[in-house]
Amino acid sequence: MACFYGPRLVSNVHRKESYNLVTIYVNGVPLSVYKGLPLAVALYRNGIYGFSRSYKYGRLRGFYSLDWWGAERVGIEDGFEENPYVLQTREGLKVSCEMNVTMLNKLIWVFRNLFKVGFYNNWFFRSRFGWNLLLNTIKKTLPYNTPPLKVVDIPPPPKNISIETDVLVVGGGLAGLSAAVAASKSGAKTVLVEATYSVGGRLRYIDELNLEGLGSSGELIKNLVNEAVNNGVKILGETVFQGILDDAYVGYSLTNNTTILFKPKVVVVATGSREIPAIFEENDLPRIMYLSAATRLLKIYNTLPGRKGVIIGLNNDSIHIAEEFMRRGIKVTIVDKRRDGELRDLVEEAAEKNIEVITGVTRIAAKGANGVSSLEISVDGGARRRLNTFFVAMSPYRVPDMEVSGQFKIASAFDVRIGGFVPLHAWNGETNMDNILIAGSAGGILPMEVEYHLSRAVGYLAAHKAGGKLDDEYDNALNMGRKTLESNYPETLSALEDMDKAFKEGNAYSYYSWRKPITWYEGDPSKQFVCYSMDVTVADLIHMVEDMDMYRMELVKRFSGLGTGSCQGRDCIFNAAVIISSLSGKTPLEVGRFRTRYPVIPHKLYSLAGVEI
Amino acid sequence: MKRDYVIVGGGVVGLSIAYYLLKKKPGLKVSVLEKNYIGYGASTRNGSHIRVHFWSEENVRFAIESRKLMINLGKELGWNPILYLGGYLWLIFDEHTLKAYEEMNRRVWSKYGYPVIFLDEKEVKQRYPYLNISGLVKGVLGPQNGKIHHDFVTFGYYYGVKKRGGKVFEYNPVEELVVDDNKIKGVQTKNGFIEADNVIVAAGAWSKLILKTAGVDIPLTPVRKELGVMEPTKPFIEPLIIDMRPESQGLYICQTPRGEVMGSVDYPHVKNEYEFTNTMKYLSTFARHAINLIPALKYLSFLRIWSGDYNMSPDHSHILGRDDKWPEGLYVATGFSGHGFMMAPYVGVVMADHLIDGVIPELMKPFLPTRFEEGRLIKEMMVIG
Known part of the structure; x- marks a missing residue:
């Protein structure tokens, strides 16, 4: 069992890299990487930013948080999936990543408005023929692997x-x-x-x-x-x-x-x-991540997230980290939805430290093909302006x-x-x-x-x-x-x-004192992702509130699948509650939250089988 | 305002009754009262399957009618029930049980046009290569059974009721049934009194508590069942698989069309039925048996677990209608013993006929609450999980 005592753990706070190089194989291509890095970080270091397809639209996704609840998965050698944040690089590791999206996925994305939440209720998919057609398509396009199905003898599981x-x-x-x-x-x-x-x-x-x-x-x-x-x-x-x-x-x-x-x-x-995500157009592109993920890349894994970045959300953390970024030669701009007046102290502090800050940003849209390459923003509904950037770090708000x-x-x-x-x-x-x-x-x-x-x-x-x-x-x-x-x-x-x-x-x-959620920017709602695991967009929430008259989170969850993916609601529940609240006029407490279920992190059956109680 | 019908319980059964009442006689004043959100009880906590293969003829006939309605529910409600007929597969490991199944197939299932298929070990291995089944006698496949999205059925009825002018009150727990002069007057809820001519108790596991307030005692025991889903994979488990080895403790495993593997076991559980909590006992017992049956599951992890109630009646069959000794205007639709979701559509139909026309439809007759006193118990042994 992992049982360390303090000093070994925090010797210099950062993890010591072992500096042992190992070879891993990504889709058969050998890559030389440091041993013991989370796979997601190793891929990032080698310029592989998107490595997974999303559940519904098949969008190319990289990591947005470096935590185990991220929705992305990679296949490993014996044909099953692993979490690229938990999986560590080792000699000879063979992984398969999805680096391309299929034509079908592209088509679905173009016609995404036809595939709003609950689209299978329309007359065509409700018919026997249409439903069978869709069911087969769903089965084929699900972005998961099948576990190896051979019947083998299993060694006895570890005792608890x-x-x-x-x-x-x-x-x-x-x-x-x-x-x-x-x-x-x-x-x-x-x-x-x-x-x-x-x-x-x-x-x-x-x-x-x-x-x-x-x-x-x-x-x-x-x-x-x-x-x-x-x-x-x-x-x-x-x-x-x-x-x-x-x-x-x-x-x-x-x-x-x-x-x-x-x-x-x-x-x-x-x-x-x-942290929770900021909701803006195409906020799911690779290289859009939490501020904490960008910071960890830099300070723990010694990996530059990029030479140029945008931080969404002005607060003590982001100023502190922007400073650190600038020291390491990364050019950063902080943008925030709130206006100068509400943020006076912070704006002054940032100015003192020579950090570029843009406040009062009402609209953000990310652009880029296989990763974010620029943000299109407009201040107070004014003309659109382009910020070229290599990565985006989000820290609009913190939740318990x-x-x-x-x-x-x-x-x-x-x-x-x-x-x-x-x-x-x-x-x-x-x-x-x-x-x-x-x-x-x-x-x-x-x-x-x-x-x-x-x-x-x-x-x-x-x-x-x-x-x-x-x-x-x-x-x-x-x-x-x-x-x-x-x-x-x-x-x-x-x-x-x-x-x-x-x-x-x-x-x-x-x-609740917000007029509009500060995490939610203007833009095409069908491109704004609230839930990365199940591909629920703001357009879906609008559909549920306005057309279905549905505002309680327990029902929203069951209709849209929000919160049933790998993050189990960690990333979406606050944003969904405040957006539904501002759409429906109910308070976020009336919208409510669905009950959190055991376990915190997916618990392997193999491990549970060894428990004697 | 006086209501014609008040239904206690906004689960799939209560909503189905309300829906078919309004469909049969538009303009009726129907209210559904729910203590929590729609489907808080077993309706959103079940394994979302339908089957017709029961052990008693009464249940088989009832389930066949219900299946017919389920399959056409998309047309009826405008909600796609996400139907997938993957079948039920019983894995039988002793000759004695097999004989009983063969007898049932001959006597009942074939008679009504729903025969099962008997597969020998080789055929089972060919069709389902991931199963570890040494010593299998026969696999019994009921291909007419399958899965349906339980939430969508519940929602479908919910929106159907609303569209037809019925009222559904969420977060409105019923505290008491008000009876005066052996006649039901209405219900006392947390938010006030609602006057009604007829009250139908369809409150699942809470039915017993609610009926007690009117001095009616029916023999029900809620039994907690736990269920969990694993991380999604590409669908590979087609049917719902039931392992009949006694040492497997009633293990069943299935996979949703979305790829989540799901399953449960029957184990001696701790008794606090109305608290929907979980136990390590369930997790470890299920994990052991599941890996034994499908070794590939070793790679999977529990993503989310929850629990709900089987509202067991003494003969494992539902209780519909009323006893003449009860206060006038009081009806029940409860005691589904784990089959509430699959029976719900037809329950709605027969109850609507019963309530509006005052007749007892033929298929409903065996399920009257009077059967316990009269000793006409239904012989139902096929309760899964």
Whole structure:
């Protein structure tokens, strides 16, 4: 099992490349690449930007996030598919990629308006003849492989591992580490699971941020890891916490496919936050990716995303990263939908740092054949202007990761000030489930300093709930968090207070102030993808709201397939909710979110077969 | 405003009844009350299959009528039911069971024009090369059965009801059936009282709780069943495959036209029926048996799992109509024991006939709630999963 202890994990935060060259074969063509890179990165380094076909229109797709929930798949030697973000390069690896789209796919794209969601309900496809024709076409054009069908003897699957602990912390970012340190300091036996190969979360690549009273962000993480290790926190890397079932708290080790059954007294959910896509014309072209993916390419995999780029979304992160990009010789422009007035501080900050910023952008359209080559933008509905670019990094908004907390019967609230859908919880992380606490941005986007203090409080409380005494530091940590909010972040403070009140009174709680979603730009709605996995476009949402009179997310999901693809709603649910809200006039909370289902990451049958319970 | 018919439960059965009521007599005032979103219960949680091969003649005849309606549902509702007749394949590993199947085929299935095909081991291997079936006695293929998109059937009826002037209220849980002087007066919901002449309880697993408020007790036990889909692949599993080995614990596996492999097992489960949660027990049991039957599944991963209820009646068959001892105007359509989705269209038709004309259609007669007292139980043994 992947069980590392801190220092090895964070030695210099970046992963050390092994500098061993290996040969992989892509569609039979040999490529020399570094060993142990995610395949998607190895392909990017070799100029292969699109490697997969999309589900419905057969569009050429590259990666947009470097996480396992991306919809793209590549075939590997024995004929089945692997996730190119989890699959690592090794000597002799043979993969098959889709680098061309078929004529049929091109044709479908040209006539895409005929294939709006639910098109198979029209009279022709409803007929016996039409339906059989379509069914055969669907079967042929599905962009998946068939698993090797030979009947073979299978070696016995790996047995599960059981781990007993007082406090289980899910997520090794700033919040998770702070909570784990606090819990272990109070004497609780603490285990921390981290899904990626190293702890630090976002601060792995935003490591030079100066946090008020806490020093630089990179230093803070290093200190926390050292403290965690010294206090005996057990850190499991590359291990995903899958969720809570009736009879098990389940973990899954990505390195060797072992299922882990935890027996914790208290669970602290500190899964953090993630970016969501901006919705604009052809936002699915290869080389359009999350800002975090571009940053990771550069800072962790030492790969230039391109010499020239556009960042969509002006915020602290994007300014910080644009600076880093410029230092590495990448020319970047930041565009944002909001106007100067709303963003004055940020615009000034960017100007100080010589970063080009265009605000008030109302329309964006990406152009390019096999990857984005330019963005056509217009400011305030004015004349169209062309920005040549090699890559686009999207960071229009951050939302809490609810993949774990969404599985439980924790009511969700909606507050656009702290990231849209959030699990309803109290100041100190308490939820309506006795043994589950929420820490950090997993419960609503928080500034980093605040995250640090409040998560410590959650850690102390977790140790207390697991049977220890409540540390004196608990009140102090809560107060520090509140004080920082009061002086610097009044908007977040009022959001948290509203939520705390709603939690205590047991109310459904909603705060939505946008006139138009800030992630949604003008353009041809049939070219704006909301869901990359199932190819759901804004035109489909318009069709559902206006023609079908459908606005509840549970129904939208079942009609369109939104959220049933490989990302299971991670990337689409916020955008879909706010777009449907602005189309239908209902609030995003009325639109709602569909229930998140177990598991967090697809769980191999082979691994589950070894579980004895 | 007084309603002619109030239907408790906005699942596929409730909506189908509402639809055929309105179709038979346009202008009726029909309301459907749903405690959550449309199809929250078993309607959106089932395996979305239809079959005609049941163990009892009554169910076979009922299912045949329902299948006829299902297949033409596209024309009727304007919603494509995404029909795919891939068949059901029972893998039989002992002579005794095979004899029973042969007997059923001769006596019932062939009689109504839906014979099954018996395949020997070689033929099964030829048709389905991915199956690991050493020791197979016979495979029984019912090619007339298949899959249909459950959500689209539910939606089809939902929009059909709305188009014909019926009212559907979501998020409107019924708290109580109001009875006065042994006559139904209406229903008390969370959002107020609705007056009605007739109330039809089609609330799936919740029917028992709701009927209790009117002092009616029918023998139902909701049993939780878990189901999961795996990551999509190119379709390769054509029929729904049922492994009849006792050690496989009622394993069944199928694949949707979209490529997701899906399946479940029957295992001793934890009892908290109304909570739709899942267990590791299901995941590991299913994984073990599924890989044993189709080794290729080793490569696949669970993408999403969920659970729903089989609302079991004592004889594993549905309960339709009313008992004369009940308050006047109270009807049920419940106890489908896992077959609600496939029976729903014809349930709507017979219930509409029954409610409007006051007659009991012939095929509905065996399913009256009085059968438990009178000892006329239906011998239904084919419950899958």
